Amino acid sequence: MPSNDNIIHIAIEFSTSVWLVGTRLPGAAKSRMHRIDAGDSKALLTLVGDLRARRVNGLDQVAQLVCCFEAGRDGFWLHRLLTANGVLTYVVEPTSILVNRRARRAKTDRLDAEGLLRVLAAYVGGDHQVCSMVRVPTPEEEDAKRPHREREQLVQDRTRFENRILALLATQGIRQRPSLRTWERDLNALRSGDGRAMPPHLLAELHRLRRRLVLTMELIREADAERTATLAAAPDEAASQKVTILQRIRGIGENFAAVLVREVLYRPFSNRKQLASYVGLTPTPYQSGTMDRDRRIGRSGNPRARTTMVQLAWLWLRYQPGSALAAWFRTRVGTLQGRTRRIAIVAMARKLLIALWRYTETGQIPDGVAVRARA
Incomplete structure (x- = not known):
């Protein structure tokens, strides 16, 4: 220095x-x-x-x-x-x-x-x-994050358009959205809760929302295809290899694997504490006098990776029920619901992140994990 x-x-x-x-x-x-x-x-x-x-x-x-x-x-x-x-x-x-x-x-x-x-x-x-x-990050590392971040924004737009359509229909007493495949027929057949035909200006707004929704869904499929093509174009790249081996684990799809690798696992970490701290899954210590306990997680790390890990932890319970981590969660929580379950899933997300990091670095498969057959 x-x-x-x-x-x-x-x-x-x-x-x-x-x-x-x-x-x-x-x-x-x-x-x-x-x-x-x-x-x-x-x-x-x-x-x-x-x-x-x-x-x-x-x-x-x-x-x-x-x-x-x-x-x-x-x-x-x-x-x-x-x-x-x-x-x-x-x-x-x-x-x-x-x-x-x-x-x-x-x-x-x-x-x-x-x-x-x-x-x-x-x-x-x-x-x-x-x-x-x-x-x-290097320009290449920074650019590699763009596909899944764009996809995340497109998924948010899709949800916003769907919710807007449902909200407009709810003002007329209609609780179900017409199918996008038979939109014209279903929308013309709709009647309000008091038996009236749909107002013309509301119909025009719904048609425009439907076009925006369809376009957004097409862009999501285009982003998915581009991500798959990028992965296939450089199979020997270190990040691409990590994405591929993560997808071997049942319950981890291409999008989750890409987010974890491009946001977290592309970086070197010396130990598990550094890894959990970067994602923001470490508890905040509180010590004063005779009081010494851990409070809620710090949330000072990568919010995108943290959200992905919590979502993946919930999916892990469904697709990997025989794993050691799922057994730990069931033993720890049992039949409890609510706040206790939400706190435990964050702790499991931290354990799962460390296990996946070790798997991508050393090839050590987490205990009891079911893997897909190699392509």
């Missing part, structure tokens, strides 16, 4: 219209603020060039540039740009920064930039507990 005596710290506070760039020279008591248009990478590189040309401590010694900014809607392109131009760049996890707990905390872009400069100086100085830094 470089010494702070020879470092120019740079912090960028983003907004949709203006970027506020805070800089602090070695030994300086105050920082300087520079305003540039949002997305103006040329102006930012010009500022970086001016800072690089400075001499520090009155010597012919070129300072090292270290930059940070918060992870957000701008993604990681700026990290790659600055890194390619010789600037050591960090991406800060925004929720990991400690803040003043006063009820009315002042909030300005300048104060945020000053705070980022202090955090950066502490982190570079060796205090890695002051915040968490994001592991920046």
Whole structure:
């Protein structure tokens, strides 16, 4: 880690219209603020060039540039740009920064930039507990996440259109949606709860919703076909191999396997604690005096992967009833329902994630798991 005596710290506070760039020279008591248009990478590189040309401590010694900014809607392109131009760049996890707990905390872009400069100086100085830094994926890893994330959005759109159709029909006393295959015939035969024909404007809206629903379903099938083709095009790729071996386990389909691999299992983990923490399935400790217990899960990790694992845990009970994990759940919960069952399924999701990680890394099949025959 470089010494702070020879470092120019740079912090960028983003907004949709203006970027506020805070800089602090070695030994300086105050920082300087520079305003540039949002997305103006040329102006930012010009500022970086001016800072690089400075001499520090009155010597012919070129300072090292270290930059940070918060992870957000701008993604990681700026990290790659600055890194390619010789600037050591960090991406800060925004929720990991400690803040003043006063009820009315002042909030300005300048104060945020000053705070980022202090955090950066502490982190570079060796205090890695002051915040968490994001592991920046490669462009290929980032692009590989797009198919299942697009599919997730399309599934949400499909559900929204279906619910809207049902809600409009419910206003007329109709509880069942017409079939998409025989839409025209079924819709014309419908009568409201008081025996009237469907109003014309409502019919027009329903027809448009049906077209949007059909289009969304076609896009979902197109996304599924593209995912299958991508997997078949590179069968020797490490991520593709992990997707393939996960699908051998009964109850894990291509979509669940792709989400787990592209969101979680493509990364290296040293131990199971790191894995569970990344997904956000670890409990939050609470210790004060004689009280020492675990509270609810932290939810500080990948929310998409966490949701997928909880869904997969429920499916595991159905498709893998003879596995050791399903037996553990039945022994632990028994016939209890409600909150106890929901808490236990989260604990099982954590155990299942660790078991699948070991399976993809070492080939060790979880105890009692039924697998499909090889293709």
